[in-house]
Amino acid sequence: MNSIIKVLWLIPVLPLLAAAITSVLRRNQRRLSAGLAIGSMILSFVIACTALVATIQHGGDPRRATFDFDWLQFGETSLKLGWVLDPLSASMAVMVTFVGLLIFIYSVGYMAHDENFTCFFCFLSLFAAAMLGLVIANSLLLLFISWELVGLASYLLIGFWYHKPSAAAAAKKAFIVTRIGDVGFFIGLLWLYSQTGTLLFYDGGNGVLETTGLSKLVAQTTIGGMAVATAISLLIFCGAMGKSGQVPLHVWLPDAMEGPTPVSALIHAATMVAAGVFLVARVYPLLDFDPANVAGQSSALTAVTWVGAITAIFAALIAVAQDDIKRILAYSTVSQLGFMMAGVGTGGPAVGMFHLLTHAFFKALLFLGAGSVIHGCHDEQDIRRMGGLKKAMPMTFATYAIGMMALTGVPLFFSGFWSKDEILHSASVWPLSRGPFVLLALGTLLTAFYMTRQVCYVFFGPYRGVESQRQVGQALPPHPALSRGERETASLPEDTHASAPSGILQPHESPPVMTWPLVVLAICSIVIGFLGTPIWPWIQSFIESHHLEWSHGIPIQVLGVMLFSTLLVAAGILTGWWLYGRKPIQSAEQLDPLEAWNGEFFQVLRQRFFVDEFYDATIVRFVEFMSRAADWLDRVIWGGFVQLVGYLVLILAWVDRLIDDFVINGGFNGGSESFRRAARYFSRFQNGEVHRYLRVLGLSVSVLALLFLWGCRG
Numbered sequence: 001m002n003s004i005i006k007v008l009w010l011i012p013v014l015p016l017l018a019a020a021i022t023s024v025l026r027r028n029q030r031r032l033s034a035g036l037a038i039g040s041m042i043l044s045f046v047i048a049c050t051a052l053v054a055t056i057q058h059g060g061d062p063r064r065a066t067f068d069f070d071w072l073q074f075g076e077t078s079l080k081l082g083w084v085l086d087p088l089s090a091s092m093a094v095m096v097t098f099v100g101l102l103i104f105i106y107s108v109g110y111m112a113h114d115e116n117f118t119c120f121f122c123f124l125s126l127f128a129a130a131m132l133g134l135v136i137a138n139s140l141l142l143l144f145i146s147w148e149l150v151g152l153a154s155y156l157l158i159g160f161w162y163h164k165p166s167a168a169a170a171a172k173k174a175f176i177v178t179r180i181g182d183v184g185f186f187i188g189l190l191w192l193y194s195q196t197g198t199l200l201f202y203d204g205g206n207g208v209l210e211t212t213g214l215s216k217l218v219a220q221t222t223i224g225g226m227a228v229a230t231a232i233s234l235l236i237f238c239g240a241m242g243k244s245g246q247v248p249l250h251v252w253l254p255d256a257m258e259g260p261t262p263v264s265a266l267i268h269a270a271t272m273v274a275a276g277v278f279l280v281a282r283v284y285p286l287l288d289f290d291p292a293n294v295a296g297q298s299s300a301l302t303a304v305t306w307v308g309a310i311t312a313i314f315a316a317l318i319a320v321a322q323d324d325i326k327r328i329l330a331y332s333t334v335s336q337l338g339f340m341m342a343g344v345g346t347g348g349p350a351v352g353m354f355h356l357l358t359h360a361f362f363k364a365l366l367f368l369g370a371g372s373v374i375h376g377c378h379d380e381q382d383i384r385r386m387g388g389l390k391k392a393m394p395m396t397f398a399t400y401a402i403g404m405m406a407l408t409g410v411p412l413f414f415s416g417f418w419s420k421d422e423i424l425h426s427a428s429v430w431p432l433s434r435g436p437f438v439l440l441a442l443g444t445l446l447t448a449f450y451m452t453r454q455v456c457y458v459f460f461g462p463y464r465g466v467e468s469q470r471q472v473g474q475a476l477p478p479h480p481a482l483s484r485g486e487r488e489t490a491s492l493p494e495d496t497h498a499s500a501p502s503g504i505l506q507p508h509e510s511p512p513v514m515t516w517p518l519v520v521l522a523i524c525s526i527v528i529g530f531l532g533t534p535i536w537p538w539i540q541s542f543i544e545s546h547h548l549e550w551s552h553g554i555p556i557q558v559l560g561v562m563l564f565s566t567l568l569v570a571a572g573i574l575t576g577w578w579l580y581g582r583k584p585i586q587s588a589e590q591l592d593p594l595e596a597w598n599g600e601f602f603q604v605l606r607q608r609f610f611v612d613e614f615y616d617a618t619i620v621r622f623v624e625f626m627s628r629a630a631d632w633l634d635r636v637i638w639g640g641f642v643q644l645v646g647y648l649v650l651i652l653a654w655v656d657r658l659i660d661d662f663v664i665n666g667g668f669n670g671g672s673e674s675f676r677r678a679a680r681y682f683s684r685f686q687n688g689e690v691h692r693y694l695r696v697l698g699l700s701v702s703v704l705a706l707l708f709l710w711g712c713r714g
Contacts, residue, residue: 016129022122045097084138099270109513127153170255177252181242188235233300244276261371269364281349308341309436316446321605347426350540355419362406365521369400388463399518415529448572461584
């Protein structure tokens, strides 16, 4: 580990270098830009795998190596940054590079006709570099720097099709909402540094997650008697809530679907939204540190558990009534992130991280599969206008079905079953309350239902595609990824025209560059689950740095949870099939069976419980009011005050001018003129004529003589 730690920095730097080079390439250098992005991810993946192997082979306790360096020096104090190699960072680095690599390859086909292809891969590389920097950081400050770079890259990618007003608005919404959580994160970071004097996670026993650093937070309280450690933990958790879309900061995540589908897969599967759960797992010792804990549970982890459980059921309910194929998956991501948070809160980092790793594969599979469906259906995203794609897109259907079963937790061959059930088991034995378990169980039932609904709408029944507005042989409908010139010249393939009924654009399978990544992800969605079964919990033991022990049997309580979970999944799938598969939807205008059963509640779910409208009516309106008030204050009060001061200065200037001209200048000029006239008169006696001087002298002597004689006479 000591040898690989010295080159660990290359994992994020290679994609960053690819982004820097791609940023100066010409627009037509498409192959080079894609090659740089994919090549850098391959190299990063190889280094990450090497680091993972080194971590597995390391026999010491703990399995950790760090490399730190001085970043800033002020006085005798230095601020250090560094990176860490441990099971958590190694497993995350492998997952991010591998899933990211598959998404990069998929993007070559999906974005093939985009005029900003080169720019897209530049942004992708920047995004991957920021996430990988976050993963290996041994400093909360370096993690925060990478955290903000992830936010910047997400803004660029979500709003990549900036000519669409909805995409531009979604990018701004994601940036602003996540910044709200990041304000709390930043305050917690500063507070932690003020209390401990360091931001390194591990520093030979002196890091903020180690005994010495944590001991500095003992017996310190803040408002309401809350422990300082708890307050700092909750502030840091605010950042995780924003990035991972937890209630009430979840509203940006579904709108992020406005970006290209590879962006949705990257954000929702392997990178951005996983960052929040990773942060909670990374700072778990701080979250768990509470001198006043109840039943062995800290206040911070209790908050994490309840927020996660509420998010899981809340988002699952909304997903039930959505019609956009990517928006359903987006709310599914929000719900699954809630599962992960609850898993960390009730069972520790290994429980939540196991589901994070499995979820990364099958959710990437589902999003890329959705992109394949959208591509094959000529950019249609409304599931009501799909149908019958099982025959038209067999490869996409087979892989999508695997992803769907992994997400819903179909036993025993799909990874989601093992990771989700471990969370349910942890929640079932949580000492404080059974509430989170009930909410997560309902979330499991709803997940199986809404995914079955989606699959029935998309792949079964007749094709309900939109009637074409063009005659056969003319241009395709506008594709947001096509330039204006490409939209005008792009046409349907001849075989599509030949097989299409009059007025209908028929779906078609995606090219191999898009389908083969689906196959790889489908295989991973099955295999990775067997690395964390109750009999052989390798992933959990590795993340917790425990010795792996085989189990010769499964405890009765665990079997009970597995059986209960299986019944919930079966009930959700059967209910979904009964409503949507048994009698397939025949037309896009047909009323949804749930809407026909209870239209009012269905509309509440479809409108996402009106959370956005509530924010618009309260927070947004308040901000607008404060903005108008600030504008009025600036223009009327401060502007008027400035104008008043200006007028006063102008009046004083006029008064000063009058005093200067008529008092000061008048008196001085008058006196000067008197002196000038006197000087002119006396100058006549100084004209240089000697005889005049003698005449005056004689006259003066005569006068003096007369005065003398007059005086003697008297």
